[in-house]
Amino acid sequence: MxxxxxxxxxxxxxxxxxxxxxxxxxxxxxxxxxxxxxxxxxxxxxxxxxxxxxxxxxxxxxxxxxxxxxxxxxxxxxxxxxVYWRLVAGRGRGAAGAPGLWTGELRDADAAGALAAEIFAGYRNHYAADPLFAACDARAGYADWARGPAAAGNCLALYGPGEGEPRAIGLATVADDGPATEILLAGVVPGERGRNRYAHLLAAVEERTRARGGTEVVISTQGHNTGVQRAWARYGFEPVRTxxxxxxxxxxxxxxx
Known part of the structure; x- marks a missing residue:
């Protein structure tokens, strides 16, 4: 968040x-x-x-x-x-080109919400520590968090080949604050992980940041999520605070x- x-x-x-x-x-x-x-x-x-x-x-x-x-x-x-990580815009290591992959703006709030729910299914956040939140569906929370930025034009989707037609396989929601762009949510659907898809999302956000004159990209995750932090390190992000x-x-x- x-x-x-x-x-x-x-x-x-x-x-x-x-x-x-x-x-x-x-x-x-x-x-x-x-x-x-x-x-x-x-x-x-x-x-x-x-x-x-x-x-x-x-x-x-x-x-x-x-x-x-x-x-x-x-x-x-x-x-x-x-844990927060930071990238100086323009210093990212990018992603190798892949046929059939492209990114674009996603303004359909319901589509963004459904995609976020699929991406973050099973992901555990701070709700799990509190008995008062025990009945909450964390996926519904991530869906809500994706809808707002999508409706405001602050959501990028990663598209790839599907059955019969291309489909959205990842998304990144962002918020701009002066020179910084913060990635609020980012991920790819389970079936597309481990194939360097995530780097394409990071590259799209970095390109968007530079296009608007921004100078840095900020992103955060729960401390236990070491897998995505390794991906950030490979791309060029550096840890800045916890x-x-x-x-x-x-x-x-x-x-x-």
Whole structure:
């Protein structure tokens, strides 16, 4: 999910889609290095929130913050890490040409959602750490996250040969923030993996970034997803930072054993 833009002040933001999924108010709070190293404003934001769940992301180097979180009066669930990588646009290693493959804009929100659901079927994210999200279909979440950018014209699809006619076999949704383009979601369908298809998607985003005058591409994934990080390294990306993800749940909502 997109976290590249620094939050100018430490405050929670409503998350309507996640609130609808679990039937409880959910808010998000993202803290980056630009916010400084003090936990005090984070504590204040947590205390001011009336949400049942706060999904907090903060710099992994603030190791001491986890102990502070335990004193906020909420149940604290460690819910994964988010690793960011960066590419200077124009320095990517590209992808070898492959007959029958091409990329193009995908504006059909429903098609993008269905494709994202296929790509991310079985993928585990921070929802799995929280019993309140146990009934959520993670695929539905990825479908929702793909629909918005597609409708806004911020989705690229990778097309390849199909049965009778070409079909979309991968997608990348993006968000532009000044000189940076962030890849929000990217992947190829299971049957096309291991064939260097993913590099074609990265190349398409890099080309799009340069065409608009951008200078860098940013991408992130859960820390456990080492396979895709190897693909980024081969393409030319470099790791730049890690955020920890925790869920801060209102006391009493998670039954004790």
């Amino acid at each position: 997109g976290e590249a833009t620094a939050v100018p002040t430490v405050r929670t933001l409503a998350s309507p889609l996640e609130s609808a999924r679990i039937g409880r108010p959910v808010e998000r709070l993202s803290v980056h290095g630009e916010n400084g190293g003090s936990f005090s404003p984070v504590r204040a934001a947590i205390r001011e929130s009336a949400a049942d769940v706060i999904v907090l992301r903060y710099p992994a180097e603030r190791v001491e913050w986890f102990a502070e979180l335990l004193t906020t009066g909420r149940t604290v669930l460690l819910a994964d890490s988010l 955020l920890l993800t925790v869920h801060l749940v209102r006391k009493g909502l998670i039954p004790s054993a």
